[in-house]
Amino acid sequence: MNAVDKHLHAASVPEGEQRWADEFAKAVPGDATVHNRSGIPVKPLYTPSDRRAESYAESLGYPGQYPFTRGIYSTMYRGRSWSQRQLIGLGVPEDYNVRVKEILGLGASALSLIPCNSVFRGYDADEVPAELLGTCGTVVNNADDMQVALDGVPIDSISTAMNDPSPFTLLAFELAVARRRGIPWTRITGTSNQSDCISHFVANHMFFRLALQGARRVIVDHIRFCNAQVPHWNPLSIVGQHMQQAGATPAEAMAFTLCSGIQYAEDCIAAGMDPDQFLPRFTFFFDISISFFEEVAKFRAGRRVWARLCRERFGAKDPRSWRFKFHGQTSGVDLTRQQPLNNIARVTTQAMAGIFGGLQSLHTDAYDEVLSTPKTEAARIAVATQNILREEAHLTDVIDPLGGSYYIESLTDQMEERINAIIDMIDGAGGMYQAVEKGIVQQMIGESALAFQKRVDTGEQTIVGVNAYQVEEDPATYPSLEYPAPERMRAYVERLGAYKKNRSNAEVDKAIAALARSANDREQNVFEHVVRAAEAGATHGEICGTLRKELGFGQPLTMV
Numbered sequence: 315m316n317a318v319d320k321h322l323h324a325a326s327v328p329e330g331e332q333r334w335a336d337e338f339a340k341a342v343p344g345d346a347t348v349h350n351r352s353g354i355p356v357k358p359l360y361t362p363s364d365r366r367a368e369s370y371a372e373s374l375g376y377p378g379q380y381p382f383t384r385g386i387y388s389t390m391y392r393g394r395s396w397s398q399r400q401l402i403g404l405g406v407p408e409d410y411n412v413r414v415k416e417i418l419g420l421g422a423s424a425l426s427l428i429p430c431n432s433v434f435r436g437y438d439a440d441e442v443p444a445e446l447l448g449t450c451g452t453v454v455n456n457a458d459d460m461q462v463a464l465d466g467v468p469i470d471s472i473s474t475a476m477n478d479p480s481p482f483t484l485l486a487f488e489l490a491v492a493r494r495r496g497i498p499w500t501r502i503t504g505t506s507n508q509s510d511c512i513s514h515f516v517a518n519h520m521f522f523r524l525a526l527q528g529a530r531r532v533i534v535d536h537i538r539f540c541n542a543q544v545p546h547w548n549p550l551s552i553v554g555q556h557m558q559q560a561g562a563t564p565a566e567a568m569a570f571t572l573c574s575g576i577q578y579a580e581d582c583i584a585a586g587m588d589p590d591q592f593l594p595r596f597t598f599f600f601d602i603s604i605s606f607f608e609e610v611a612k613f614r615a616g617r618r619v620w621a622r623l624c625r626e627r628f629g630a631k632d633p634r635s636w637r638f639k640f641h642g643q644t645s646g647v648d649l650t651r652q653q654p655l656n657n658i659a660r661v662t663t664q665a666m667a668g669i670f671g672g673l674q675s676l677h678t679d680a681y682d683e684v685l686s687t688p689k690t691e692a693a694r695i696a697v698a699t700q701n702i703l704r705e706e707a708h709l710t711d712v713i714d715p716l717g718g719s720y721y722i723e724s725l726t727d728q729m730e731e732r733i734n735a736i737i738d739m740i741d742g743a744g745g746m747y748q749a750v751e752k753g754i755v756q757q758m759i760g761e762s763a764l765a766f767q768k769r770v771d772t773g774e775q776t777i778v779g780v781n782a783y784q785v786e787e788d789p790a791t792y793p794s795l796e797y798p799a800p801e802r803m804r805a806y807v808e809r810l811g812a813y814k815k816n817r818s819n820a821e822v823d824k825a826i827a828a829l830a831r832s833a834n835d836r837e838q839n840v841f842e843h844v845v846r847a848a849e850a851g852a853t854h855g856e857i858c859g860t861l862r863k864e865l866g867f868g869q870p871l872t873m874v
């Protein structure tokens with residue numbers, strides 16, 4: 315059946331529609347059905363007959379009202395813009411501090427900190443080869459470093475997202491800084507980015523810090539601690555970005571992410587926690603690809619599915635628990651090394667999809683991000699893109715402006731069906747931990763990645779500058795940030811050595827011993843001891859090393 319026949323599949327077709335279909339078929343005789351990245355057939359026209367037979371209130375409703383398809387707040391961007399949250403991470407803490415102030419000066423309204431790869435792996439700077447330091451994030455190893463990184467940044471009024479998997483030492487350092495500055499922890503807002511340990515084992519490959527089941531224990535303690543002591547902090551950011559960048563289709567990425575959300579919620583419930591306490595602080599983070607309409611539908615469907623899960627499956631009663639809050643990052647894998655300035659157009663399209671999808675926080679990639687840590691000018695354009703979309707193009711004047719489009723609503727319904735089918739499948743496999751340990755999720759992502767690559771290789775999917783519209787270019791002219799000066803890194807490592815010598819090592823030893831004991835005692839909260847160790851002066855490597863010993867070292871999941 316071709317696209318037009320499918321369109322007319324409905325039992326009774328209005329006369330005008332039949333006439334259109336005939337004219338279309340005559341004018342475009344070979345019209346092959348096209349499919350979006352999620353495999354959903356895309357027809358040339360959508361009409362009222364494409365909507366599911368559900369009432370408006372049941373499936374769409376109003377912004378700020380269940381099931382939140384049209385947005386989680388009644389005012390959405392008319393009440394408050396999304397957070398302009400650019401990822402920043404380079405060099406030593408002093409370099410980070412300069413860049414963060416620049417970005418805030420340009421209009422960013424929130425910040426995030428990307429640590430150096432050595433930090434991601436759970437080591438201190440003096441444990442890894444010096445040439446690896448500071449090239450893809452900031453070296454932050456203790457509370458003193460965090461104090462320098464955040465110098466002059468009002469952490470009691472600006473939200474800070476720390477890219478930091480379990481055991482969340484960067485938040486612990488930030489809390490130590492807050493105490494030094496006399497800021498109550500109840501005023502600290504932000505998010506533990508990358509706290510979703512499942513996503514690391516599936517796709518992000520930042521699993522080195524702790525074994526999966528060890529990380530599973532710590533995340534529940536982390537959520538409990540933050541809910542009680544840092545109540546405006548989001549301890550969980552459930553990540554679809556890694557899976558989609560690894561090749562999952564948008565529908566799969568949304569579905570798997572929600573499955574991880576289900577798993578974390580069920581672990582918290584099993585630990586005796588109240589859904590109405592922890593769910594309002596569950597948050598999500600997604601990739602936004604250039605497949606514009608599909609992305610808009612993905613977010614609208616995800617919002618609806620999550621609201622229903624929270625109310626019906628977890629039994630949450632407070633409407634704040636049903637809200638699907640998410641950060642979006644324009645997809646790096648859609649960007650190309652070739653003709654790098656074209657990436658500005660790609661990022662703009664992706665950002666529009668995220669905004670029309672109703673996101674709460676947005677990172678727009680710099681056009682040179684595909685080549686290196688962004689240069690200052692590229693970072694400025696990325697921030698300006700958000701300002702232009704909001705204030706020049708007025709994308710935010712109307713809430714959910716694509717709502718009611720026959721196409722968008724039909725696509726949202728179909729996305730929802732696909733997402734629910736995958737959730738059923740993962741439930742059948744015993745939940746997300748088991749599905750990942752069996753390799754089911756990775757297998758599906760691998761197959762989707764291969765299918766997409768085939769579309770690119772055959773030219774079915776155009777990538778401008780890569781498989782079409784190429785031009786002669788000299789790669790030597792591509793922009794690239796210089797490596798951090800080796801002497802700066804050497805000075806940093808020396809400073810770290812002096813820090814380790816001069817602090818109160820007796821206090822550190824005591825705190826580290828208590829941390830180790832907490833890991834073996836289910837009655838204690840491991841994250842509370844991470845915070846105590848950070849305040850006592852322990853370093854990132856020491857905290858991670860202790861827990862690695864007690865809870866196991868993260869290993870790749872091998873599939874049979």
Ligand SMILES: C[C@H](C(=O)O)C(=O)SCCNC(=O)CCNC(=O)[C@H](O)C(C)(C)COP(=O)(O)OP(=O)(O)OC[C@H]1O[C@@H](n2cnc3c(N)ncnc32)[C@H](O)[C@@H]1OP(=O)(O)O
Nearest residue numbers: 387389390393394397473475505507597639640641674675
């Ligand atoms: C690539 C790289 C890698 O792989 O390494 C990465 O992962 S990068 C990883 C990148 N990931 C991230 O950066 C994740 C960032 N995530 C977040 O910032 C969060 O999880 C977020 C998505 C919920 C956004 O948090 P946020 O603080 O910026 O914004 P919120 O949406 O929570 O809004 C702040 C406060 O304003 C309120 N608020 C907002 N808008 C409205 C409105 N229209 N009406 C009424 N209230 C509103 C919210 O309820 C909230 O208050 P209240 O709090 O009282 O409810």
